[in-house]
Amino acid sequence: MQEQSLFQKIRGQSRALKILFQAIENEHIAQAYLFHGIEGVGKFTTALYFGMALNCLANKEFRPCGVCSSCHKFLNFEHPDLLYLFPTPNLQLTPEGEIKNDEYRKEYEGYIRNKIETPWEDYRFSSNIMIRKESISWLIKRLNISSYEAKYRICIIEDADLMNIETANAFLKTLEEPPESTVIILTTNNPSQLLPTIVSRCQPIHFQPVDPNVIAQILIDDFNTSPRTARIVSQIADGSVKYAIHLVQGESSKLRERAFEIMQMALEGNDLAYYRSLQANLQKYNAENLIEIIRYLCMFVGDLDLIESAEEQVVNIDKKDFLIEARAKIPIQNSAELTDKVLDFVLLMQDYIRKIRGNVNLQLIQQNLYFQLNNLFRP
Template identity: 50%
Template sequence: MFDKIQGQSHALQILKSAIDNNRVAQAYLFHGPEGVGKFTTALYFGMALNCLAESEIRPCGVCSACQKLLNMDHPDFIHLFPTPNFKMSPEGEIKDSANLQAYLGYIQNKIDSPWKQYRFNRAVELRLDNIRMLISSLNLSISELSMRICIIEDVDMMNIATANAFLKTLEEPPPRTIMLLTSCRLPKIIPTIISRCQTIYFKPLSRTIIQQILQKKHGFDLLSSRTAARIANGNFKAAFRIAEDSTLALRELAFEMFALAKEANELKYLQLLERIREDINAESTRLIFDYLGFIANDMIMLNSNPDAVTNIDKVDLLKQIQPARMYLEDDVYAYLMHLEDFKNKIEGNVNLRLLLLNNFYALEELLTG
C-alpha cells in the first residue's frame, strides 16, 4: 500500500529501510507542509510493522491487522489530535453527546476522506486530557499487535504544560510501542520533543502529482485539476478544496476585487464586503488572500513566462486588469508583502472585514498608482 503515497519517495525509503534492517526508532516526527501525506504514511507504517501477510509486500491492506488499523478501531492503536475542550476522561470517555459526535466525525473523516478538511466549531489544541488518555492507554497490555502504534497529529499544537507532561512518555515509551508524530510547523515544537524523535521531512507535492490524483482518483476535469494544482502550492488538501466549486467561488471573488480596485470603485467594494459578510471567516479570508497573490503574480507571468500563469482559464481577464507600466514587478512584490502582512494578522484575531478593506487600498495602489 505504500505505493499509494505519491511524491514522498525519500521518506518512504527511510521507513522501508528501517523495517528491512530491523532498526525502527521508538519515535518519529513527520514534518512538512499540510496535505502531503504525513498522517497516511504514519498509518501505513504502523500497518507495515504489524502486517500478517506472508508476502514481502507490506502492508497488504487486507489482513485482519491492516483492516483494523485502516478502520482505526484496533485496541492497540492510539490516535491523538487537536480538539476543543471535550473534557475527555483518562479512559477516553466524552460524556457530552454533541462533543462525542464531533470527535467521532473527525475520525470518520480520516477513514473515509482524509484529503478533506474537518473543522471543529471551536478553537483546538492538544490538551492535558489527551496526554492523560495516552498515558492511561499505554498502561494497558498489548492485546494483538506486534508493535503498538500511537499517532499524534499536529504535535506543534501542544502548549508548554502539555508538552512537558508528554516528554516522559516520549523519552521512555513502554516496550513494543512506536510513537508517530506529525507537524506542519516544526519551529513551534519545543526542542526537547524534536531531539527525542527521528525527524523525516515530507516535501510539497509536485503540480503533476496533484493534477494526476485529482483527475484519476477524484474525477475532476483537466482544467479544474490543472488550476487547482498550480494554486495549491504543493498541498493536496488545498488542491481538493480549490477543485470543488465552493472554493472556486472565492477565486471569482478575488478577481472581482481586482476589477473593482482597477476601477477605483470603493463603494462597490464595500457593497461586496457586505454581501459576503456571513461567509467570511479566517480560513476563507486566508484563501482569498492566496488567490489575490496568485492573480498578482500572474500579471507578471503574462509577459515574462506565459506557461507559468496559474489562472490559465482567466488569461483574457488578467490582460484587462494588468497595469500598463514599467517596473510592475516591484509594485507586485510590494503588494505581495502587504498580503503576507494581512495573512499574519489573521492569526491575531483581527477584524477580517478591516483587513479586506485595507486590501482594497493596497490593490488600488498596485493597479492605478
C-alpha cells in the first residue's frame, strides 16, 4: 500500500490544497467548485485527486492512495461515478452517451489516453472544439440516475469557458441544485469568459503560477533535467509546469526554426538579413507566436552555457555544431561570466514577454530582441 497521499505530487499549490484539505477534514464539501488559473499549474490533476480522495478506501491520512480499487478506476477514467466532459468536435452524441462519429470517437479515446499517460502533452483534435449542448444534456441525464458505488459522484468539466451561452444556460439549474452527494468541478484558464451566473454558483479556488524554484525541482526530480537547464527553463515558463516540460523536451516546430534563424543571423552579424526577414514576416507572427519564439531563443541561449561542460544535458543537441561555434564567439573570461550573461538575457526576455502581453508594438520588440542577441555575441 502506498505510504503517502497522491496530493504530495501536486507542488506549488499549497493554498488551493489547504482549502480542499479543510473541506475533506470538516466533511463540508461544496456542491460546485471553480478551479481557475493559468494553463499547466495542476487544476485538472487536483480536481481528479480531490474526487479520488472523497471516495478513497485507504486510511484518511493516505487519501487518495492511488492503489485501492476506487482510486485505480479514477486514474484509468473507468469509475462509473466519474463524469468527465471536455471540449470536443461534434461527436454526434446520442442522449445515451454513444458517440456516432467514428473518426471523432477515435480522437476522443486518444485524448483520454493522453490524459492518462502524458497529461503534460497537448492533444489536438482535427476540428474545432467546444463543450456542446448535447454533452451537457447527456450529463444532466446521467446525474438524474442514482450513483453506482461511490460515496460522492464526481463531475469534472474541463475548460468550462468553452461552453457557449446556450450550453451554459442549459447547465445552470443543475449547477445550482446538483443531486445529493454530487460534486461538480469546473476548470478554466479564462474565468472571465464564463457567464457570471456560472461563476456565482461555484466556490472559486485560484491556482497560482508555480514558483520557478518549484518548477526547477520538478524538472530535476521527474524529468531528469540538469540543474542549470532547469533553472533557465523555470525562469521562462511563466509559472506553468506544463510549458516548462514542453521546453525541456525540446519540441520541434516552425517557431523553433524561426528562433534558430534569428540566432544564426545574430551570430553572423547579418543585420540586413534580419531586418529584411522582419519586414517579410511582420504579418506572419502574432503575439503568442512571438512569445513562443522568444522562449525558444532562451533555450538556445541557455544551451550555450552547457555545450562545453555538460553536452549530455543540452536540450537542442541537434544544433550542436552551431552551439559550439556560437559559444566560442562569446567574449568572456570564464564560465561563471557566461552563466550570468545567460541569466541576464533570460530575465530581459521575460520582461519582453510581459510587454507583449501588454500590447507593446511587436515590431519594436523584435528589433530589440535581435539587438540583445547581438550584444551577447558582440558587447
